[in-house]
Amino acid sequence: MKNILVTGGLGYIGSHTVVELIENGYQPIIIDDLSNTNIGVLERLKKITGLDVPYYQNDVCDITVLRKILVDHQIDGVIHFAAFKAVGESVQFPLKYYQNNIGGLVSLLHAMEQCNIKNIVFSSSCTVYGQPDISPVDENSAIKVANSPYGNTKQIGEEILRDCSFLNAVALRYFNPIGAHPSALIGELPLGVPNNLVPFITQTAAGIREKLTVYGNDYNTKDGTCVRDYIHVVDLAKAHVKAIAFIDKNSTNHFEVFNIGTGNGFTVLEIIEAFETTNQVKLNYTIGDRRAGDVEKVWANTDKATNTLGWKAALDLNTMVESAWKWQLSLS
Ligand code: UD1
Numbered sequence: 001m002k003n004i005l006v007t008g009g010l011g012y013i014g015s016h017t018v019v020e021l022i023e024n025g026y027q028p029i030i031i032d033d034l035s036n037t038n039i040g041v042l043e044r045l046k047k048i049t050g051l052d053v054p055y056y057q058n059d060v061c062d063i064t065v066l067r068k069i070l071v072d073h074q075i076d077g078v079i080h081f082a083a084f085k086a087v088g089e090s091v092q093f094p095l096k097y098y099q100n101n102i103g104g105l106v107s108l109l110h111a112m113e114q115c116n117i118k119n120i121v122f123s124s125s126c127t128v129y130g131q132p133d134i135s136p137v138d139e140n141s142a143i144k145v146a147n148s149p150y151g152n153t154k155q156i157g158e159e160i161l162r163d164c165s166f167l168n169a170v171a172l173r174y175f176n177p178i179g180a181h182p183s184a185l186i187g188e189l190p191l192g193v194p195n196n197l198v199p200f201i202t203q204t205a206a207g208i209r210e211k212l213t214v215y216g217n218d219y220n221t222k223d224g225t226c227v228r229d230y231i232h233v234v235d236l237a238k239a240h241v242k243a244i245a246f247i248d249k250n251s252t253n254h255f256e257v258f259n260i261g262t263g264n265g266f267t268v269l270e271i272i273e274a275f276e277t278t279n280q281v282k283l284n285y286t287i288g289d290r291r292a293g294d295v296e297k298v299w300a301n302t303d304k305a306t307n308t309l310g311w312k313a314a315l316d317l318n319t320m321v322e323s324a325w326k327w328q329l330s331l332s
Contacts, residue, residue, distance in 0.1 A: 001026070001076035001077045001119060001244060001247070001248045002025075002026060002027055002076055003026075003027045003029060003073050003074055003075050003076050003077075004021055004026050004027065004028050004029070004075070004076065004077050004078070004079060004244060005028075005029050005031065005069060005070065005073070005075045005077075005078045005079070006018055006021070006028045006029065006030050006031070006078075006079050006081065007031050007032070007060050007078065007079070007080045007081055007082035007104075007108065008031075008032055008060075008080070008081030008082035008083065008123075009028060009030030009031065009032055009053075009055075009081065010030060010032040010034065010037045010038075010039070010041040010042060010045075010055075011032065011036060011037050011081055011082075012037075012177070012187070012188040012189070012233065013081055013123065013174070013177060013233060013236060013237065014030075014032070014079075014081040014082075015037075015041050015044075015045060015186045016181055016186060016233045016234055016236070016237035017079060017081070017237040017240045017241070018030065018045055018049075018053060019045065019048055019049055019181065019186070019237065020234070020237040020238050020240065020241050021240075021241060021244075022049045022051055022053075023049070024241045026241070026244070028053055029053070029054045029055075029056075029069065029073045029075065030042075030053055030054065030055045030056070031055075031056045031057075031058050031060060031065075031066070031069060031082070032055070032056075032057065032082065033057065033058060033059045033060075033082070034057060035084075036084070036085075036189075036191060037189055038189065039057075041186060041189075042055055044185040044186050045186070047183075047185055048181065048183055048185055048186070054073065056069055059104070060080075060082045060104035060105075060107060060108050061099070061100070061103050061104050061107050062107070063107045063110055063111050066107060066108060066111035067111045067114060067115060070111055070112065070115040070117055071115055075115075075117055076117070076119060077117070077119030077120065077121070077244055077247060077248075078108065078112065078117065078119065078120045078121070079120075079121045079240055079244070080104075080105065080108060080120060080121065080122050080123060081123050082100075082104055083100060083101040083104065083105075083123065083153065084096065084097055084100050084101060084150070085150060086150065086195055087127075087148045087150050087151070087195070087293065088148075088195060089150075090148050090149040090150035090151075090153075091148055091149060091293075094149035097149045097150055097153055098149065098153065101150075101153035101154075101157065102153055102156055102157065102160075105122075105157050105160060106160065108120075109160070109161075109164055109167070112167075113164075113166055118166055118167050118168045119167075119168050119169075119244075119247045119248070120161070120167055120168075120169045120170075120247075121169075121170045121171075121172060121240055121243045121244060121247070122157060122158070122161055122169060122170070122171045122172070123172065123174065124154045124157065124158055124171040124172060124173045124174070124257065125151070125154045125173055125174055126173050126174065126175045126176075126229070126259070126261065126298055126300065127146070127147075127148075127150070127151040127154055128143050128144075128146070128151065128154055128155050128158065128173060129141055129142070129143065129144060129173075129298060130143075130144025130145065130146070130147060130151075130295065131144065131295045131296060131298075132144070132295075132298055135227075135265065135297055135298050135299045136263060136265075136299050136300055136301035137259065137298060137299075137300060137301060138259065138301040138303070138304065139173075139257050139258065139259060139304050143155060147293050148293060157171070158171050158257065161255055162254075162255045165254060167254065167255065168247050168250075168251055168252075168253060168254065169247075169254070169255045169256075170243045170246065170247055170255075170256050170257070170258065171255070171256075171257045171258075172236075172239055172240065172243060172257075172258055172260045173257060173258065173259050173260060173300075174231070174236060174260050174261075175228065175229035175230070175231050175259070175260065175261030175262070175298075175299065175300050176196075176197075176228045176229060176230045176231065176261075177230075177231055177232075177233045177236050178196075178197075178198040178230050178231070178232070178233065178320050178321075178324055179198075179232040179233050179234065179315070179319070179320035179321070179323040179324050179327075180233065180323045180324055180326065180327035181233075181234060181323070181327075182234070182323060182326075184323070184326045184327050184329075184330040185330075187233075187323075187324070187327030187328075187330075188233075188324075188327070193209070197228075197268065197271060198230075198271070198275075198320075198321070198324050199324075200212050201271070201272065201275055201283060201321075201324075202275075202324050202325055202327070202328035203328065204283060204284060204285070205275070205279070205281045205283055205325065205328070206328050206329070206331075206332060210284065211284040211285055211286055212272070212283060212284070212285040212286075213285070213286055213287075213288035214268050214269065214272075214285055214286070214287050214288060215268070215288060215289065215290055215291035215294060216287075216288070216289060216290035216291070216294070217269075217287045218290075219290075219296045219297070220296060220297075221267055221296065221297055222267060223267050223269045223270070224267075225267040225268035225269050226267065226268055226294055226295065226296055226297060227265040227266065227267050227296070227297035227298070227299065228265065228266065228297075228298065228299070229261035229262055229263070229264060229265055229266075229298065229299035229300045230262070230266055230271065230317065230320060231260065231261050231262050231313055231320075232313065232315035232319060232320045232323070234315060234323075235262075235313040235314060235315050236260055238311065239258070239260045239305065239309065239311045242305075242309040242310060242311040243258070243309060245309075246308065246309050256308075258304055258305040258308070258309060259300040259301060259302050259304065259305060260300070260302070260305060260311075261299060261300030261302055261313070262299075262300070262302070262313040263299065263300055263301065263302045263313070264299060264317075265297060265298075265299035266317060270317075271317075271321070272285060274317045274318060274321050275321040275324075275325070278318045278321050278322050278325075279321065279322060279325045281325065
């Protein structure tokens with residue numbers, strides 16, 4: 001495989017994956033509708049890689065455009081990031097999520113089938129495990145009823161891939177991606193008030209937000225705050241390159257899922273402490289009520305990814321929060 005279509009390739013995880021693909025000798029081609037990023041990322045990708053990456057500003061729901069790109073660029077495989085990801089918004093506007101996340105995936109798969117392309121890596125999420133009975137969770141842990149339309153689109157997305165027997169597909173179940181590229185040229189660009197913890201921390205430290213609210217300190221965890229498996233976005237991006245190589249070697253495998261995390265759980269207070277200590281910045285925060293729908297604790301067993309993909313997270317928490325802060329500072 002050589003030519004890889006990256007849908008949502010100008011987004012947070014997509015842009016980091018484009019860099020890793022180029023560094024590993026692949027030719028990425030990007031399609032992105034700019035609904036949650038901006039065109040400046042393309043120029044930044046050129047600064048990092050020295051290459052002009054072919055780019056189409058289109059919606060993945062547009063099957064005619066997709067077919068043309070697949071044929072014109074002789075695409076060998078697809079990494080599909082293009083999707084909405086705000087849990088709260090998905091509760092408010094479920095059809096927006098089903099239309100884009102499920103409609104987009106179905107259009108893409110139709111176009112792939114018609115063009116005889118079977119290789120795909122899909123962005124899934126640890127949200128499919130809901131509140132697990134025990135952590136770490138492995139890929140055989142129970143899939144729980146989704147607690148949001150967003151989570152449901154990830155579960156349904158996996159089921160669609162499983163049902164499409166013409167595919168050679170991998171779903172990567174991401175835990176909590178944070179951090180930014182060491183160049184500080186690309187990173188997360190939340191529109192409006194961030195929902196996720198680390199962008200909220202960095203914006204508070206930068207004075208854009210007054211203070212961070214820690215959502216609850218009465219959970220059954222070591223300090224009462226929720227536990228997550230935070231993973232550096234660069235490690236996560238590398239997992240996609242390994243998944244492409246796996247698909248290339250195992251063309252008879254129809255569908256595989258992999259957890260992509262570090263295997264370590266950290267509380268919200270531990271993240272704040274790591275941020276303050278590593279960056280020598282004081283954070284204004286307060287303890288508030290629990291956030292509806294939050295999972296108490298979840299972290300990954302990553303043995304399958306290590307043994308089968310030959311991938312393991314390498315970057316530690318300090319590197320994650322340091323790069324997140326460097327990125328935030330570069331924005332001001
Ligand atoms: C969730 C999903 C994840 C999904 C992501 C999309 C789970 C376990 N994870 O991530 O799959 O991709 O949404 O956005 O369902 N927090 C605060 N204050 C804040 C923000 C967050 O205390 O202002 C806390 C949360 O309560 C949570 C932790 O920080 O304990 C991480 O929150 P967040 O970054 O929003 O990610 P998840 O909710 O874990």
